[in-house]
Amino acid sequence: MSTTPDRRVSATSAGPAAADPVAAAAAAAAGAGPAVASPVPAGPAAASAPAASAPAASAGPPRRRAVITGLGFITPIGNDRAAVAASLREGRHGFEPVEFLQNPAIPVRLAGTVKGFSVDSMSWRDWRWPAGYDLPRETLRGLAPHGVYAICAVRQALRDAGLAPAAIAGDDGTGLFCASAGSAMMLHGHLAQMHAVRGERGNPMGVVSSIAGTLNFNLAAHFHVTGAVCGFVSACASGSHALGYAADEIRLGRLRRVIVVAAEEMNAETLLPFAAMRALSPRRDPRLASRPFDAARDGFVGAGGAAALVLEDAALAAARGARPQAELAGWGQAADGHGIAMSHPEGRGLALAMRRALADAGAAPADIDYVNAHGTSTPVGDRAEALALRAVFAAGETPSARRPLISGTKALTGHPLSLAGAMEAAFCVLAMNEGFLPGNPHLVNPDPVCEGLDLPLAAVERRARLVLNNSSGFGGSNVCHVLRAL
């Protein structure tokens, strides 16, 4: 395997990366990526040069670049591009009052609900979804409720990318990467049935509609995916992991296209265990319950939905005339090594993940125009992220005029767990293309720990060139993406 170095990584990246030998190695590895021989049969697209907008490589074969050509949204703030863009721009939240288990004593009063669907029942025969989505019995019988969201989001993303489902069916260059924690509701229901008959029989669809791989199993079969299929389970970083590894598969030439989909249910079984951890806000006022980085924040608001992104080799997208909406220019991950659920108190792992993502993209902190923060509105998590952001975009490294705007869009959506990172990456791509940066509409009194961070209240009309998207999950799993406008 040739490892001809790619000298494209800019000198500026040496700044943040220099302090972290692993980030420096990541930058070098990113440069070496394009030289890896591709096992994917080289069609006309694979053989062609990268799109004209690609930065010029000074030597070696062209670097493969992962671009995003399609987005799909089933979210609390909208079920299509236009609705989501309007909600983000106008600061419109997607919260509704909820009461779980017919028990008003439960201190969870709000959630980021998914509109236009009815998937509360364990039986798919009772489910309803918006018109325009074809969900055959053959598919429904093995799905979990969030699988319905996921299929609708993928259908949208394919349409947005100009791809008919038949174009990916049986294509060995197209893979499917999923992020899901499984369906706690279905698992509970099926196991309750099993216990009721003392284990003598169970629903044959119990496994495939419940466990953490349920999206992979069902969507690979539904869309006839043959390139590759796998799933990611890293709690609230799952969607971001799926997206990052999808980009790597493309940059390494292993796949030419990856459909990334992340989804989560919003029901008692998924959400209430977080109430047991005292992680949820008990507030009833939707303007006050989810307010990342506010001094009075008191927990997150649960949410459900799905997001899908079509990632493609830039050369493939160019060859078929698809418009790339952004490049996933780099990503990085790092672990806290600290706690089961609590973030490292100073956001050590998240800061390292940001630096690695920047190095992978060949970018300096001063190049970043906007950061979509993980910002769940929990006291500990937001504090850790604020400190990590300050460490990466500190005054010494980033002149104040070049500090990024930062916002937490969970103020509007709530926190959809496994879905968060992929959904927010899709939000970033959408906002970059629409020419605005989302704000922090529920921020009243910024926590003093955020000193020096630029947290606009309202959306800003500005076309970002380079965007950072943060995610953190239980166990100290931190993942960041760098998205570049094209």
Next chain:
Amino acid sequence: MQPTSSAQSAPDPSAKLEHFPPEVRDAYARFRDTGDLAALQAVVLAAVRDHMPKPTDQPLSDELRLMEDLGYDSLAVAETVFFIEDLFQVRVETAEIMEVKTVGALKEFVAKKIAALKAAAPGAPDPAA
């Protein structure tokens, strides 16, 4: 074949027919009340149709093969068996169902199961009642 040990704790089996047409629910009630074999077979046919992965309106004649002709896969077979087990409170072994290849064979199999169940517990209430 034996009745499931938890029949007492299971919910009313007829609840599993809620989404079926009224004539199927009526057939189930008739079978339960009178043991009418034709009514039983109507319910089995409805169950077969309800579990076809790719539904069609074609008549379900006895000679049709579940997999080759009706598009069943192994999961659909397992689902149908699960449904029949719950509906008629019988237990079907995997080896038994592997022998059932056609619509007619399934109808016959279910009828024999229920007859055997009654024979094994003479005087007992109808297991499906």
